[in-house]
Amino acid sequence: MNTVTQLTLYNKMVLLRHFDDMCRKLKMEDLIWSGYHPYTGQEAVAAGCCSQLKQDDCLLGNHRSHCHAVAKGTSVRAMLAEMMGRQSGVSGGLGGAMQFIHAENNLFCGSIVGSNIPLAAGMGMAFKDQQSHRVVMCMFGDGGSNTGSFHEGLNLAALWKLPVIYILENNQFAEAMPVAESVACSPLSKRARSYDLEEITVDGNDVVAVYNAVARAISKARAGEGTSLIEVLTYRIRGHYMGDPEETYRTKEEVDKWKEKDPIKLCRSQLLANGVAANELDEMESMIVKELHEDKSWVLQQPFATFEQAVRHVWIPLEQ
Amino acid sequence: MTETQVVTYGEALGQAYREEMLRDENVYLIGEDVGRWGSLYRSSKGLLAQFGPKRVKDAPLSEAAIAGCAVGSAAMGMRPIAEIMYIDFITIAMDQIVNHAAKWYQLSNGKVKMPIVFRTQGGAGRRNSSQHSQSLENWFVNIPGLVVVMPSSPYEIKGLLKSAVRDNNPVMFIEHKSLYFAKEEIPIEEYLIPLGVANVKREGSDVTVIATSWMVSFAINAAEQLQKEGISCEVIDPRTLWPLDKETILRSVEKTKHCVVVTEAPAEGGWSAEAAAVVFEGCFQLLKKPVTRVTGMRTGIPYGSVLEMQVIPNEEKIVKAIRNLLNK
Numbered sequence: 001m002n003t004v005t006q007l008t009l010y011n012k013m014v015l016l017r018h019f020d021d022m023c024r025k026l027k028m029e030d031l032i033w034s035g036y037h038p039y040t041g042q043e044a045v046a047a048g049c050c051s052q053l054k055q056d057d058c059l060l061g062n063h064r065s066h067c068h069a070v071a072k073g074t075s076v077r078a079m080l081a082e083m084m085g086r087q088s089g090v091s092g093g094l095g096g097a098m099q100f101i102h103a104e105n106n107l108f109c110g111s112i113v114g115s116n117i118p119l120a121a122g123m124g125m126a127f128k129d130q131q132s133h134r135v136v137m138c139m140f141g142d143g144g145s146n147t148g149s150f151h152e153g154l155n156l157a158a159l160w161k162l163p164v165i166y167i168l169e170n171n172q173f174a175e176a177m178p179v180a181e182s183v184a185c186s187p188l189s190k191r192a193r194s195y196d197l198e199e200i201t202v203d204g205n206d207v208v209a210v211y212n213a214v215a216r217a218i219s220k221a222r223a224g225e226g227t228s229l230i231e232v233l234t235y236r237i238r239g240h241y242m243g244d245p246e247e248t249y250r251t252k253e254e255v256d257k258w259k260e261k262d263p264i265k266l267c268r269s270q271l272l273a274n275g276v277a278a279n280e281l282d283e284m285e286s287m288i289v290k291e292l293h294e295d296k297s298w299v300l301q302q303p304f305a306t307f308e309q310a311v312r313h314v315w316i317p318l319e320q
Numbered sequence: 321m322t323e324t325q326v327v328t329y330g331e332a333l334g335q336a337y338r339e340e341m342l343r344d345e346n347v348y349l350i351g352e353d354v355g356r357w358g359s360l361y362r363s364s365k366g367l368l369a370q371f372g373p374k375r376v377k378d379a380p381l382s383e384a385a386i387a388g389c390a391v392g393s394a395a396m397g398m399r400p401i402a403e404i405m406y407i408d409f410i411t412i413a414m415d416q417i418v419n420h421a422a423k424w425y426q427l428s429n430g431k432v433k434m435p436i437v438f439r440t441q442g443g444a445g446r447r448n449s450s451q452h453s454q455s456l457e458n459w460f461v462n463i464p465g466l467v468v469v470m471p472s473s474p475y476e477i478k479g480l481l482k483s484a485v486r487d488n489n490p491v492m493f494i495e496h497k498s499l500y501f502a503k504e505e506i507p508i509e510e511y512l513i514p515l516g517v518a519n520v521k522r523e524g525s526d527v528t529v530i531a532t533s534w535m536v537s538f539a540i541n542a543a544e545q546l547q548k549e550g551i552s553c554e555v556i557d558p559r560t561l562w563p564l565d566k567e568t569i570l571r572s573v574e575k576t577k578h579c580v581v582v583t584e585a586p587a588e589g590g591w592s593a594e595a596a597a598v599v600f601e602g603c604f605q606l607l608k609k610p611v612t613r614v615t616g617m618r619t620g621i622p623y624g625s626v627l628e629m630q631v632i633p634n635e636e637k638i639v640k641a642i643r644n645l646l647n648k
C-alpha cells in the first residue's frame with residue numbers, strides 16, 4: 001500500500017477513536033440516552049472496510065455502528081445529532097445510537113442482531129437484477145453469525161452470486177459470551193466453506209491487511225463474481241456497554257495484551273518507518289480533534305426531535 | 321402477621337427462580353447471558369454458581385434455537401424457563417412458540433405437555449427506541465394454546481412466576497423493563513398467585529379501570545388524584561391476559577357502570593379491544609357509557625424519554641379519559 005492511502009486510513013482511525021471517546025463522554029453526561037456500545041480497538045475494521053464504499057453502495061450495520069457510519073461518509077454532525085436525539089440526526093433523532101437509517105448515504109443500521117444479513121442479500125439481489133455495479137457491505141459480529149439469519153442470508157447470497165461483502169467482525173465476545181463457548185467451529189471463517197465461499201480470516205488490527213482483503217472482495221462483487229465472507233479478527237477493548245461487569249467474562253491481563261496490538265499504534269509505527277514525520281501526524285490529529293469539538297458544539301445547539309415527528313411517517317395514507 | 325421483606329421486581333424474580341429450581345430439578349434456565357451476567361437486569365444472578373451450567377445454560381445468540389430447545393426438552397420431561405432478552409427479539413423465536421409449543425399438546429391427543437415459561441420483557445421507558453421498546457403481548461393472546469401473563473409489581477412477579485413454572489402449558493411471561501427496580505414489601509414465606517385470577521388493586525365505586533403491566537401504577541396514581549376530586553376509581557390488574565378473569569371484571573363494572581381499559585400497546589387489534597368486548601358482552605345493559613380505551617399510539621416508540629412518554633398512556637391521559645367518561 002502506498003503511504004498516501006495508509007495515511008488516509010490512519011487519519012480515519014484517529015478520527016474514529018476520538019469520535020468514540022467523545023460519544024462515551026456524552027453517554028456519561030446523559031446526552032446520549034440509549035444503550036451505547038463503544039468501538040475502541042476496532043477502528044481498523046471500520047476504516048479498512050467501510051471507507052472503501054461509494055455513496056451509492058449500501059452499508060448495513062448493527063447496534064455498534066456509529067463508527068461504521070462515519071467511515072462510510074456520514075458526517076460526524078449527522079451521526080452525533082442522531083445519538084443525541086436532535087432533528088438534524090440521520091433519522092431525525094428518532095432512532096438514537098443503536099438504530100438509524102441515513103437514506104442519502106445508503107446506510108441502514110438496526111439493533112436486532114443478525115437481521116441485516118438477509119437484508120443485505122436482498123439489496124444485492126436488486127443490484128444484480130438491475131445490472132448495476134453497486135455493491136453491498138454487511139457488518140455483523142461473532143454473535144450475529146450464530147443466528148439463523150446468518151445461515152439463510154449467506155446461503156442465498158452465495159447461491160445467487162450476489163454482490164455482497166459480508167464482514168464478520170469477530171471482537172471475541174457477544175456481550176459476555178466468549179466466541180469459543182458459543183461457536184462450534186474455529187476459525188469462524190470456516191463457515192464460508194458450507195456455502196462454497198473462500199475462507200478468509202484477516203488480522204483486524206492491521207488496517208492494511210483489512211483494506212487489501214476488502215478491496216479484493218469489492219472488485220469481485222463489482223465484476224459480478226459474487227459474494228465474499230471475510231472474518232476480521234479484532235478485540236473489544238471496552239465493555240459491551242459502559243460499566244458492564246467485565247470480570248464475569250475476561251481478565252484484565254487479557255485486555256491489556258490486546259491493548260498492545262492497538263491498530264492505531266501499529267499503523268503509526270509503520271508510517272513513521274516509511275518516513276512520515278511524527279509532527280505531521282500529530283498536527284493532523286489536533287486538527288481532527290478541533291473539528292470534532294466544533295461538531296459537538298454545533299450539535300448541542302440543534303433542536304430536539306419533536307412529537308410531530310414521532311407520529312409522522314408511520315404509514316402512507318391510501319390514495320383515494 | 322407474616323414477616324415481610326422489601327425487594328425489587330428483579331430480586332423477587334430471582335427468589336422465584338431459586339425456590340422453583342430447588343423444588344424441582346427438572347426446572348432449568350436457558351437464554352443469552354442468563355448465567356455469567358445473571359441476565360440483563362441481574363434477576364438470575366448467583367444461580368449459575370449455585371446450580372451449575374446444566375441448570376443455568378448460557379446460549380449462543382440464537383433465539384430460534386433457544387425456543388426450540390425449550391420445546392424439545394419440555395416434550396422429553398424437562399421444565400424450561402427460556403429467556404428472550406427483549407420481546408422485540410421474540411420475532412425470531414416465533415415459529416417455535418406459535419407452531420410448536422402451542423400445538424403439540426393438542427396434536428399429541430393430550431399426551432405431550434409443554435411446561436415452558438417463555439420469559440421476556442417489553443415496553444418503553446428506558447429510552448431504547450423502536451426496536452427495543454415494543455409492547456407485543458397482543459400477538460400471543462391470539463394464539464390458542466398459550467397462557468399470557470403480565471406481572472405488574474414485585475409481589476406479583478414472584479407469585480405468578482412460581483405458578484407459571486408449575487403449570488403444564490406454555491406460558492408467555494411478559495415483564496416490563498421499567499419495573500425491574502420498583503420496590504415492594506412482600507412476604508418472606510413462600511406464596512403463589514394462581515394464574516387466571518385478576519387482582520382488584522384498589523376498590524372504588526364510580527368507574528372500573530382495567531390496566532396491565534406498567535400501566536397499573538399509572539392507573540393507581542390517576543385514581544388517587546381523582547379521589548381528591550371526589551371520583552372513586554376501582555383499579556383491576558388482570559394479571560393474566562389469557563385466560564382472562566371475566567368474573568372479577570364484570571362484577572366490578574356491574575357496580576361502577578363505567579369502564580376504562582389502559583394498555584401500553586396500540587389499540588387496533590389488541591387485547592384492550594378484547595377486554596372492552598368482554599364488558600360489552602357481559603353487562604351492556606348496565607353500562608352508562610361505552611367503554612373507553614387509553615392506549616399507546618399507533619407509531620414506533622421514538623428515542624428518548626420525553627418523546628416515548630408522549631406516545632404511551634400516562635396519569636394525565638388516564639385522568640382526562642375518566643373525567644370525560646363521567647362528564648366531570
Ligand SMILES: Cc1ncc(C[n+]2csc(CCOP(=O)(O)OP(=O)(O)O)c2C)c(N)n1
Nearest residue numbers: 064111112113141142143144173174175409
Ligand atoms: C436478535 C437479538 N438477540 C439479542 C440481542 C441482544 N444483544 C445486543 S448486542 C448482543 C451481542 C452481539 O454480539 P456480536 O454480534 O458479536 O456483536 P458485538 O456486540 O460484539 O459488536 C446481544 C446479545 C439483540 N440485540 N438482538
